[in-house]
Amino acid sequence: MEDKKKAAIANDPKKVFGRSPDQHILNVVRESCQEAFNLPSFETTLQTIKSHFFDRNYDAVFQNPAHLPVYSARYAPSRALCYYHLFLDHPVLMKTLEGPSTILCIGSGAGSELAGISAAMVHANPVLKVKKVKKSADKEKSIKGAAKAEVQVEVQAEAGAEEMSKDTSDTKDNDTNGAAEDTTLGMEKLTVTSSEPTQEQSAEASAAAVTKTKPKKPKANKHQVTVVMQDYVDWSRILEPMETVIRSRMVLGPERLQCETEIGNVLDLSDSLLERVAKADLITFMFVLNELFQDKKRTMLLVSKIVAAMPSGAHMLVADSAGSFSNLKVGERTYMVYMLLDHLKSLEIVYQDDATWYRCPPSLTYPLKLENMRHFVRIYKKL
Ligand SMILES: C[S@@+](CC[C@H](N)C(=O)[O-])C[C@H]1O[C@@H](n2cnc3c(N)ncnc32)[C@H](O)[C@@H]1O
Incomplete structure (x- = not known):
């Protein structure tokens, strides 16, 4: 040869990947979350998480360490698949995976971004x-x-x-x-x-x-991609085993994939966060922005500071629920959260979709029901 x-x-x-990249990704998530599947309290913990989500009490979901493995096992698989396909669909995102590059993922402790982006990296050959x-x-x-x-x-x-x-x-x-x-x-x-x-x-x-x-x-x-997983809680119990499984099953050595974590409330706008932003080629906000907008004032400030600190030519990827969860009430009017970003003068909209579905193919197997996701997508470029 x-x-x-x-x-x-x-x-x-x-x-x-073998015959099915999607199934391979699910297998990676399942293997990474084995600890959660072994928990006798899995189902009751999941019900507690769901009821906190229903009340939009996000701190109650994420600030309890016992919830984290269960959250990942339940929500990371379909998100990972969705992000994998999102990257594959957009050459501008795939380009960042050729490296050298840094991807800063805000609110990414649960591992969906790590699994989805790593899988897409296998194609950015x-x-x-x-x-x-x-x-x-x-x-x-x-x-x-x-x-x-x-x-x-x-x-x-x-x-x-x-x-x-x-x-x-x-x-x-x-x-x-x-x-x-x-x-x-x-x-x-x-x-x-x-x-x-x-x-x-x-x-x-x-x-x-x-x-x-x-x-x-x-x-x-020269082809190293650094993925920085930023979050306000310590997800190392999930991310460390996931990184090990990904390295092994997706054949990604440290010369290709570098994993870093940054723990802190993103709304605190720490110097270290802004330094990360200034070095990032891509910043992602995947299913986190509408949570952050619970605190409108601080999130508006966060967005403006992050956009100001982004290097010219860097990209921002935002995806979140296309439904009322992403509504933002300002005065008497209701907007979708992306509208705020769309109007920022220093961001060019590279791609926009106000509502799209990611549907998990029925042939896939996973220990839990996989969720189809209706979401909006924005890719912006800093001018
Ligand atoms: C709905 S989950 C989305 C997780 C992940 N991005 C995904 O797509 O699966 C929101 C994530 O944001 C984190 N988070 C929430 N508020 C945050 C904040 N103020 N600063 C940093 N992370 C935050 C949570 O810990 C959680 O990991």
């Missing part, structure tokens, strides 16, 4: 770019051996060969439809056989590799 094909295996969606690097390298005939060595270094950096083969060895016994075995095989062969230069080329290559490998080191992270 050619080098480029072997390299591509690591991030080949078919190899990673930077390894394919190796093809171009190889072609141009091959043109340099006088440094043939060196070029091969360079491609090999490039391929390893792109695919994170070491991480991948380590990660996939964990997945062999699990539900990846045989993909893990192929992937490991591919990556092992990649490092061993990607160049077989002649003796002369070998000498040139090793000299060139020594000199070329060092300055190339930063390139190992």
Whole structure:
């Protein structure tokens, strides 16, 4: 098999997901939430959560640590699927997943964003770019051996060969439809056989590799996507196992996916939050904005400060209920929360949909009923 094909295996969606990406994502969430499913009090806790939602008492939902695993197990699966498809549908979002980039996800402790974005990352395959690097390298005939060595270094950096083969060895016994075995095989062969230069080329290559490998080191992270999960409660009990499962089942090593958390009330507008905003390529508000608007004054201030701190060219993704939950009463009039953002002069609307459905395909299996989601979507660009 050619080098480029072997390299591509690591991030080949078919190899990673098997036949059904959606089912694979659900399996990842289910495995991450195993602790919750084992709770004898699962059903009663879920009823308590639902009644707090009904009363719009969001603090009562999220400020009780006992609720968090149950909340994730119930709400993260369909949201993760919805966000996965949302990213796939929008090239501007997929572009951020090629890296290097930072995605700041406000109110994302429950893990839906982590699962959905990570799954979409598998499709944002930077390894394919190796093809171009190889072609141009091959043109340099006088440094043939060196070029091969360079491609090999490039391929390893792109695919994170070491991480991948380590990660996939964990997945062999699990539900990846045989993909893990192929992937490991591919990556092992990649490092061993990607160049077989002649003796002369070998000498040139090793000299060139020594000199070329060092300055190339930063390139190992050139496709790294940092996902910052911001939330006002500590969801590490959910996010840590989920990250482990994602790394293993979606074959995403730390050179590709970096996970960070930021704990604090977003409405406090801390310096550290604004620093994160200033560095972000994409900021997401997924099913959190209407909750925040319970405190209109502070949320208006939050929005204006965040938009001011966003770098020019950065994007903001907002999705939330398309129903009355997203109503915002100002004086005698009622608006949808996105209307406030739509009118901000420094934001350009890149995409808008006031009401769309994400419907979970009936063929999918999960221990709980999956929820179809009617929601609005906005993608803005900071001018
Ligand atoms: C309805 S959940 C949505 C979770 C997630 N974004 C999703 O789509 O599944 C709202 C999330 O926002 C968090 N949250 C609520 N108020 C917040 C605040 N003031 N600051 C930061 N996070 C907050 C909650 O802890 C919870 O994780």
